[in-house]
Amino acid sequence: MTPAVKTAQKKKIKYTLHEYQHDASTDSYGMEAAEKLGVAPERVFKTLVVSLDKKSLAVCIIPVNAMLSMKKAAKAAGAKKAAMAKPDEVQRSTGYVLGGVSPLGQKKRLPTFLDISAQVAETVFVSAGRRGMDLELKPQALLEATGGSFADLEQE
Template sequence: MTPAVDQARKAGIEHRIHEYSHDPSSESYGTEAAEKLGIPQQQVFKTLVVSLDAKVLAVGIVPVCTTLNLKRIAKAAGAKKATMADPAEVERTTGYVLGGVSPLGLKKRLKTFIDASATEFSTIHVSAGRRGLEVELSPQDLATLCGADFAEIGNLA
């Protein structure tokens, strides 16, 4: 499988893997996942990597129907500023390709923040480490596995 799935299995947490046929012409990986799996977009979360003040990378996990608020994630991380990380650096640091970046099984553990809206659901879906593969798990288990904090980091799109 993928490092993300391996991490969930090794931790012994309750999770489910969902696979769908990824369409390479799809403009939004997360929206595609929600549509193909028949899940509300608020329950499917995308993994975004930002660069903080000192070029330190951090992860923001927000619903696919929202955008990441860079000021809010910077504040949550105790930084002055956050910008979207360079795509090549994201792939090199996480070990995943864009559109398949999972918050689980990262090559290098990064400071991680999950949008507080995740706590409204018993389970959420995040990428399982490749396009067309999602893992469903509780927000609390995701936070535990990633060492993540919950914070208001999203904007309605």
């Protein structure tokens, strides 16, 4: 099991594990997950790591069919600027490879923000820490497990 699944079990989070055959040639891991799981893209969330003021990192979780607003990410984290973190920084801080970054079970606990669109969903899907594997859980459970909060993160 991945660190994400172990974290969900340890924290006694109710979840459903969904697996599908990952296609290595895909260029959008999140949209692939939505399609293969037969779930609306606005319920499948991608985990993005941003660099804040070039000093620290934060996690932003947004629907796979949305784009992250760097201004909104910076504002949520109380920073002046945000930019996508470099892939090696992401892997080093989370312990996951790109396309399989889960908000749960990361090596370092980072400030975490879940897009406000998740508030209307009964459950959301996030990576379980491996390409081709997702966890379905309640948004509030995700926030409690990560110490995160809701924030407006999507580009208009």
